[in-house]
Amino acid sequence: MQVSLSWLSTHLDLSSYTVPQLSDLLTFAGVEVEGIEERGVATDKVVVAQIQSFEQHPNADKLSVCQVDDGSGTLRQIVCGAKNFKAGDKVPLALPGAVLPGGFAIKEGKLRGVDSLGMLCSGTELGIGEDTGGLLIMAADSPVGTPFNKLNPADVLFDLEITPNRSDLLSHLGLARELAALTGLPLKGERHHANASTSTKVKAAAEEQIVIKAAEACPLYTARLIKGVKVGPSPEWLRRRLESIGLRPINSIVDITNYVMMEMGQSLHCVDLDTLKGGIVVRLASEGEKFLALDGLSYALQTDDLVIADSERPVAIAGVMGGGETGVTETTVNVLLESAYFAPSGIRRTSRRLGLSSDSSYRFERGIDPQQVQGGSELATKLILEIAGGTAEDVVQVAGAAPALVGEVTLDENRARKLLGTPDMTGDEIRAILNKLGLTQKSASEHESQWMIPSYRLDLLRAVDLMEEIARVIGLDRVPSRQVAVAAPVDAADRAYDFAMNLRQTLASRGFFEAQTLRLIADAQLADSLGGGQGVAVKNPLSEDHTTLRPSIVPGLIATAALNIRQGLHRLRFFELGRVFLTLPKGGSREEERLAVLLSGPVSPTSWHGREPQAADVHELVGQIQNLTRTPLEVRPVKENSANYLLTSELRAGNRILGWIAQLHPARAREIDARHPVYVAELLLSALRQGSTGPTKFEELPRFPGMTRDVAMEVPADLAHAKVAAFFATQKHPLFVGAEVFDVFADPSGTKIAKDRKSIAWTLTYRSADKTLETAEVDAAHTAILTALEKTLPATVRR
Template sequence: MKFTLSWLKDHLETEASLDEIAAALSMIGLEVEEIEDRAAALAPFKSAHVIEAKQHPNADRLRVCRVQTEDGEVQVVCGAPNARTGMVGVFAPSGSYVPGTDMVLKPGNIRGEDSNGMLVSEREMGISDEHDGIIELPQGTAIGVPYAELAGLNDPVIDIAITPNRGDCLGVRGVARDLAAAGLGKLKPLAFPSTKGDFESPIKWRRDLPADQQDLCPYVAGRYFRGVKNGPSPRWLQDRLRAIGLRPISALVDITNYVTYDLNRPLHVFDAQKVKGDVTMRLAREGEEILALDGDTYKFDNEMVIIADENGPEGIGGVMGGELSGCSEETTEVFLEVALFDPARVAITGRKLGILSDARYRFERGLDPDSALWGVEVASKLILELCGGEASETVSAGEHPAVKRKLSLRKGRVQTLGGIEIPFDEQVRILKDLEFEVTETAEGLDAVVPLWRNDVECEACLVEEIMRIHGFDNIPVVPLDRDRVLPQGVLTLSQKRRSFVRNALAWRGLEECVTFSFISRKQAGLFGGAKEELTLVNPISSDLDVMRPSALPTLVASAARNSDRGFPDNALFEIGPQYHDDSPTGQMLVAAGLRSGAPKGRHWEAKGRLLDAFDAKGDAMAALEVIGAPVANLQVSADAPSWYHPGRSGAFRLGPKVMGYFGELHPRVLNAMDLKGPAVAFEVFIDAVPQPKAKASGKIKPALELSIYQPVERDFAFVVAADTPAEKLLRAAKGADKQLITDVELFDVYSGKGIEEGKKSLAISVTLQPTQKTMTDEEIDAVAAKVVAQVAKATGGTLRG
């Protein structure tokens, strides 16, 4: 929401400085996002006198001007057709920044003539699109006067953020009301003088809505104007609209925009001569369409409220008017619309059509119902003042739905709910200044809520209003009690596991991402597809319309964006939900990770390699281990989902239950998501890991005992079938003697000369750790025999000769 300081002072009588106003706005919940001081930006541009303008000797379309500035006489080469001797223009010296052309002026030589500085146009100053010539100031204008002062641009523009519940502050008067209540001045009275109609309106308002949907447009009013002249609006009005980023169009259109921002009352005006018959508020018929004021054509469904005449649709209720009945410079007869629309239906219509207009933004947050009454008078006053003509009697349809709410506030509730003691008289004063109708009672007070405050619904809302205006900075800072230890069981097992996994993956060099839990249907199709029940009815964006069936798509998209921006080496992880269905158990907590690019940075001493499935497997096993998964007992199967590369991926299983997946991502997925491969990923299903068994009450975990005896390593090479998983052999070897064998590692895989076709050699190192005494050769040989026997039984492998 933007407005200028002088515009605010139209409603607020105050001596407060700009800094004081900005500070107060933020403290009462209207956060200041930016203050634009246009006078500071235009400070170098000042009035100057053109002493002489003569033809450039070497260019037909250039003139050499001698310009008298406040700092003396300078020569400027100018190409404007209106540059002439004796005129008063606007001069920018060398070194000035010209916002309209985004350049810094430098002394130059143009076709053999020196040029120092510039005589500027409005477009070069960035204040309008006018560029037919340089700015001409009235004769007699003193030299050296800042142009911002001459043009009325020395008016700071304030931009504030409006929360969805404060639709009343989408008008300058609403902001002024809050500031007055906060003690920064006095709210000026606002009169709505009644305009007497001179004739009966030839166009009437009608409503044709189903009996059970009358609230879609409960009331509409307006009047007919004839003999108007729709020329340019006055300079003061154009300046205010330009200041907030709106382009002046014509007096009639500018009036509607001005009232929208000034009083939070959207209006619409029809060229009455283009309207056929009466104008009706009704539901659209399936397939009807309209060419809107933004130049686009929109098709309606039968749930949208439209404004129509005998020609068909002329406007979209609460959203935008139609082009065919829009006002132009030739308009001499006008029909005014001041309506009330259902906020929810306006929002739905706007979303369906993809239109975000100033009108929709305000209607969907709720308007003051009384504005449908006084809005007619405000618009009438401005139209008659700026465009002339005469007005008809007011015409309307429907019933005005002004129903006020009455709330009670008990004494002491501000302190108990807000933690701050505010004198009761001050509470009453604040609510009255916010234009609540307050009556004091024995228990506290009764307050009738203003019609424009549809967000105030209960006693707590009154407390919030009082505290907000009193100032959030006045709420005392109370430190948390840190003298006691947090009780056991504060964190759930799931919360602990999240923390453990987060730390483990961070230590492995991965960076955490936080992404949306919804993705596009196209991305979902690459990762198993999305069921119909996971499709969002009201997505925040058309490309975020389904709940993600896997946590990997958003990580792949993040890596692709990083790669596009020159960061191809990615190591990312996320801990969050993914969705199988819409049942209570359909959401699963997953730790997902992705690596792409090079495993490590390039270095002359290190030999480069590509990422492979074992990088992802290591990450996944680290995550599983820290959350208590029985890593040693997990089986690895080669049945990872279709988004993994077949033969280069796997699944962790504990019996029939899947603990997670790992491996290279399928090239089809990488190509579809524009990520250069290879890329490896993993998914660990945190909730699938069994919970640890409850410990017996009072049982103490035994102390760790380390052996004082030297471990013994023995190497074995087994010949097994080529399709035998190494993991199966390692598991068999380790299970040969669970007391003595503490570790088994694979250190070589070989096939070729000396190995029978269809076979391979797997070489393993077995570590024996005695705890009672040093082992004899016979004891070691006995364990070795067990290893050979166990491997043979499990895999059919034989010792390599």
């Protein structure tokens, strides 16, 4: 929400506070300040000037030498690069010594050898408006020599993030009430508009004009008829107020409803009375009923959508947007001013489903003050009569009644002191704070008080809510600091956290970057899932991109890879630890912690003095995963492959399934513009941790050299590499250290080796911890292992 400081200043005097002080005040009170923008200029050295004449600069084609009247009685020479002006135009002139937004100081100088005694300004240079490619042309009646800030006062715009429970802050009056409580400054006007003076006509007398058929969704609806209005542009003060917070003026009637909404938080809607057919009916829509909105689009409604209708058709989606056929235009003469209270849940549901959000729906779905519904109508009526003229009916037609959403709360003041840690706080101080916040004291005893909650504070329902308000006002600096915590023993949650952090540090040290993707994915991303399982569908998705709780982390990593590829990065190393959500066969769902890894591109960064490094393959990824566990890995292909993957395999450690590994299908890789094969893996954290428990063991470096022997063997073509690796891993010969494959050969033609056979070559390493080995000792150990190999596996050693 955007808030104007000058608008706030109409409610209380904030001149003694600087902008940073106000920002800190709001932040420490729980109102997040996302940004601060200064608009306009505060200096008096920017004045209105009139261009008397201009000519081409003698030394520059794109510059003009202007003679301008600044009100001093002597023409001032200015060199200007704009082309959108003519003689007689009035424009802002920054005199020497002026400081413009951004700290730009104006000085006398020369441009291409010609004196320039100031600068003619555009709107952006003065911190107002957008860049139009030239000077800011002012109104013809602007007095020459008048300081620019007198005609366009400087302002500060706060961009605030209001939490959903504080709907009372979604207006300038509401924020002024908050600042009055925090600063102790008095409000200049009314604290709220709950007391309206206009008489009402209840439903029994207005039954034919207003009928509520959905009382739960709309407990209160009011309408006031104003006839003989003249719709036109809004006056300068109203346009300036709306523009100061980023709203575009439309016409006087619409601008007034927007002003009231931003002033006091009550959303209103005006309808061209002459376009209505019959009375107003507040009802639920029919299934598939069509509605043409003010944005020019047609929407299909459902039976839980609340509409405001006449006798033939909907004229508004309640609380969200008005209709395109009944909106107020320059030809409108008679209007119906609508002010109502709608149940927040219904407005939120309709707005999300239709993807239709407005300033009005933003407030209704968080909850407005039902007691100010008629007060908002009364304020808007007063402004319409002042600005657009016309005659308003003496009474407001009302259907329903305002719901009572707040009541009385009893505060135990001793408990408040204990919870806040402020034993020195007196009862008088507590009650003074609550009074400043607008609460009314009903009764009090020595240590207890009873308070009536104002209708606009929908978040104050319990005693602890009042305690929180006291804490916000006094600030955390008031709470004394003390050491009360004790060390807790390490538990399972701590060990799980440490294990996850170790994984992060290990992968980061090997050149991987951690990603954090959303847990909600689109239906189209489900095909990128790895590991099987169905995701959990969201009942009311926020958008088409967030329809399902992810069954796999890999889709998010692929989307991250696509984004990075399109930014020019082709060496990809990403990982993410997170939770997935899986549907159970018999209904319900379960959650699971997983680690996903994505790898693609060169095995090492490119260098100016070397060739393009070789692209990583699946073995690189398997090796990276092997480094995360102490148990030897077995890669076991699975029969069912997803359409988006090749070589999908299970990763096993003994009898445990660690996860899955696969190559992204080339067609899918082309869709994300990948230049290299993309490999992904997804691991179960619980299984990975199971194989990594126990203390880490270290071995001292060998003191004696090792000796190697190579062995080539013929084996069946379908013999898994894992079986050969498992054989060598189980050998317990005292001199045998390890084995590593270095060559695989097969000939599909059958010329050099049978089609059903392949040749594998391994290097075996031998070493003694006590001495340097002799050749005979190594030969004997090597022969023993080869003999065991031929007995264990269908292998023929080539000797």
